[in-house]
Amino acid sequence: xxxxxxxxxxxxxxxxxxxxxxRTDKVIYLTFDDGPIPDVTPFVLKTLRMFEAKATFFCxxxxxxxxxxxxxxxxxxxxxxxxxxxxxLKGWKTPDKIYLENFxxxxxxxxxxxxxxPYGRVRKSQIAEIKRRYPNLKVVMWDVLSGxxxxxxxxVKCLNNVLTHTENGSIVVFHDSQKAFxxxxxxxxxxxxxxAAQGYNFRAL
Numbered sequence: 001x002x003x004x005x006x007x008x009x010x011x012x013x014x015x016x017x018x019x020x021x022x023r024t025d026k027v028i029y030l031t032f033d034d035g036p037i038p039d040v041t042p043f044v045l046k047t048l049r050m051f052e053a054k055a056t057f058f059c060x061x062x063x064x065x066x067x068x069x070x071x072x073x074x075x076x077x078x079x080x081x082x083x084x085x086x087x088x089l090k091g092w093k094t095p096d097k098i099y100l101e102n103f104x105x106x107x108x109x110x111x112x113x114x115x116x117x118p119y120g121r122v123r124k125s126q127i128a129e130i131k132r133r134y135p136n137l138k139v140v141m142w143d144v145l146s147g148x149x150x151x152x153x154x155x156v157k158c159l160n161n162v163l164t165h166t167e168n169g170s171i172v173v174f175h176d177s178q179k180a181f182x183x184x185x186x187x188x189x190x191x192x193x194x195x196a197a198q199g200y201n202f203r204a205l
Contacts, residue, residue, distance in 0.1 A: 002150075005165045006143045016127060018205075020143040021169040026200045028170055030055040030191075031142065033084055033116065035176035036063055036070040043185060044176050045077060051192040053202030055079050057176070058116040058140075061086030061106030080204035082114035082140065083107050091122035099126050113137045114205055140205060144172040146187060148180040155186035162191050171205070 011019050021029055030048075035041040036059060048055055057074050059081060064071045074081060086105035089098070103115070103126075113136050117126075120141055127139055144165045147153045166172055172191075174184055192202065 002145060002147065004145050004147060004161045006141065006145075010141075014124075014127075014141070016131070016139065018138050018140045018171070020171050021205075023167065023169040026168055026198070027203050028166060028168075028172060028195055028200050029205055030172050030174065030202055031058060031082075031116070031140070031205070032056070032174050032176040033058045033118075034060055034063070034088065034180075036067050036074060037176065037178065038067065038070065040178060040181050040184070041067075041070050041074070041176045043181075044174075044188065045073060045079075047189050047192065048079075048202070049077070050189075051196055051202065053192055053196075054204040055202065056082055056114065056140075056205040058082035058084040058114070059106070059110060060084050060088050061102075061109055064106075064109050078204070080114060081110050081112045082116055082205075083110050083112050084116055085118055088118045090119050091117050091126050093121075096123065096125055096129065099123075100129055103130060107134075114140055116140050138205070140171065142171045142173045144170050146172060146174050146183070148183040148187060149175050149177070150183075151179070153183060155183045158183040159187040159190050162187060163194055166191075166195070
């Protein structure tokens with residue numbers, strides 16, 4: 001069970017997290033979780049390049065370690081990098097000490113001021129300690145979840161999730177993962193095409 005549009009209650013309970021950006025301008029913030037990996041991440045880069053779009057990649061540290069050349073390409077093409085822990089840990093089910101150690105492992109190789117907790121599940125105690133160590137770091141959530149990770153979801157429904165719920169300043173989640181690829185490769189180009197035609201820009205966080 002997951003919600004496509006982040007509910008107000010969550011935003012109220014976690015006001016210290018970033019859920020969306022300013023609503024005034026026609027700007028969308030596309031984000032990609034779980035990479036970098038071969039095939040899928042290069043597809044995303046190629047597609048973004050076609051629309052002169054910038055995005056933010058929340059990287060798993062172990063994938064950065066395995067595929068440093070793809071990680072370098074993200075930075076070389078002007079996209080932003082975020083920490084997504086080293087092993088994609090779920091904060092609710094992980095003791096704080098282990099979670100923070102895993103966060104730090106990823107932080108050492110990403111050196112970023114952006115963090116997104118895997119699954120969006122993180123304890124307030126974990127957030128507090130991360131913010132204590134890195135006062136300038138933003139913990140970034142989202143207000144639109146594409147659902148591309150859902151194997152039961154059709155590519156068309158994935159696209160409709162994004163088109164229906166995205167607005168000015170939205171932070172939209174896709175995944176540059178093999179699991180998501182069937183839906184991503186359909187929905188991402190059409191998302192960019194749709195909103196570019198309406199005069200939107202795509203920026204990195």
